Amino acid sequence: MRMLSILRGFLGLAAFLLLGDILVRLFAIPLSSGVAGMLLLTFWLLLRRHLSHDLTAASQPLIGMLALLIMPGVVGIFFQAGEFAGQWPTIFIALIAGTLLSSWTTLWLMRRLVPDTRDNAHE
Amino acid sequence: MSELLLRLESLAGELPQRTETAIVLTLAAYFAGLRLFAWLRSPAWCPPILLASCLLALCLALLPLDYAEYRQGVEWLTWLLGPATVALGVPLYQQVHHIRALWKPIALTLPPAAMLAAGYAVGIAWLLNASPQVLASLAPKSVTAPIAMGITQALGGSVSLLMGALLITGVMATLGITVMARGWRLKDERIIGFALGVNGHAIGTVRAFEIGPTAGAFASLGMSLTGVFTALWLPLMWHFVG
Incomplete structure (x- = not known):
């Protein structure tokens, strides 16, 4: 049950990401799709005034993983350090x-x- | 026997590009970093992500694995940064009543704080004659990684230098704010959280969630608002000044 709840919440998050991506590209907005999706999700929640259990179940683990998710980018600096010598x-x-x-x-x-x-x- | 050796050889050529190789290395380094962090008795000056990144860099340097190949392999994992950013809308919504109660200080603090978070560093670097590429890479240093990457590309900066800058900024903001809050006997989770989010993006937010849910919510709020605000004003300002 819990797994299905996470998956349903994840579907919601991915759908908002997709929607954000479409809007950002369509109107050439200087925002990343993730941020646009986050804003859309916030507005949607504010309009509905209700937070589903599914969304909470999917969001919490993802937010806890943020540090892990930026690690591959962080590592890049060790391999391109020479470019900024001096x-x-x-x-x-x-x-x-x-x-x-x-x-x-x-x-x-x-x-x-x-x-x-x-x-x-x-x- | 010779067939086995041949298969082994082709495997060695293929493995570096594999998604699972990249993910095993990243996760292993992440958990090793967490362990090392606990073993060092959780030092505030060195977050687990810095330890984990150093371990991962060491693995990549020692193994016959190219960073570009690794980057490609790990894309499946870094894609999750998208939905994870969207997920930040949930704590933001949950804390809307705080924004309603404190909209005035937030509206007054956010623009100068977000502008200075970029301004101080770019100003100092400019005074010290940094190249335009370095300036463009440092400018979004207090913004959460997915937004900052978009901004620095628009300004003509280097994504990997930006990532290093994000890491140093996150560590310094977390350390600085922890020490300053202690020095000022500041206990208000809302203020500490907000300052951590505005200055220390995801790294500060992780720390704020350790302090408490209110601090975490205000950090996500500060991080999201700084990200959105900076994504809007910085490219405009850059165009105007440069």
């Missing part, structure tokens, strides 16, 4: 400093703008 110090400095700065900025902005949960409870 620029590695720049790349590392830009990535490390840039990411720490932007993380700090986001936390700082959110901390100032998000109301405290305890205040929220009294509303």
Whole structure:
């Protein structure tokens, strides 16, 4: 039963991916089919106001696998490192400093703008 | 006997292109990475995916296996990135009430945070005289992999450099935010999760789900919104500035 539920949910996800793919190509939208599909799925769920058990059953394992799924792409850098010889110090400095700065900025902005949960409870 | 040797020889030529070879290697490296991670007592500075990727790279380098061949073989697995991206709509929907309650800080934080996530790194690299190709590969560094790949191709960057940049960004954002949240005694899962998603894409989101479901939901939200927002503004801005 559980397996069939996952498969039905997977059918839904793949159908939204296909729909996203069609729309992105048809209207030359600069989005990947996956993101377009995700947005379509979100809108559809918002309209229906109901989340089926099947979709949850298929989504959870896939989201848990995200790290595994990007691994093949990550490995590529070890084999094409030579192309960027001489620029590695720049790349590392830009990535490390840039990411720490932007993380700090986001936390700082959110901390100032998000109301405290305890205040929220009294509303 | 000689026939067996002949068959063995043709097998050795065929195996590298096989889907199952690529998948066995990837999964084995993934689980070995997870094991190694647990054995090292879960260091925050080195996520399991970095360990797993290093192990996989080592396997590919030692075996008579070409990266291009591996890439082709593993396509069946990487295709799942598509439905997995669509699946992110589910936690997004489940947390819509959070977006409704916090739409103001989210609307105010997201555009500057997403722009700075790209802007700081590109600015620093530009000051240090990086080539246009490197700049284009670094620009979508805080965006989730499937969207970022599309963006960097549109800008003329290198997909594999982008992947390295994504990994470093994810690790640094996860590490930085964990340390900063501890330093500021910040416990609000919504803020930590959102910051992890905006800056650390999928790697930050994985970490946020470890913290808790609310942090995970806000991370998916931050990641999705950053991805969509960046995919829309970055190509336009690039065209305008470049």
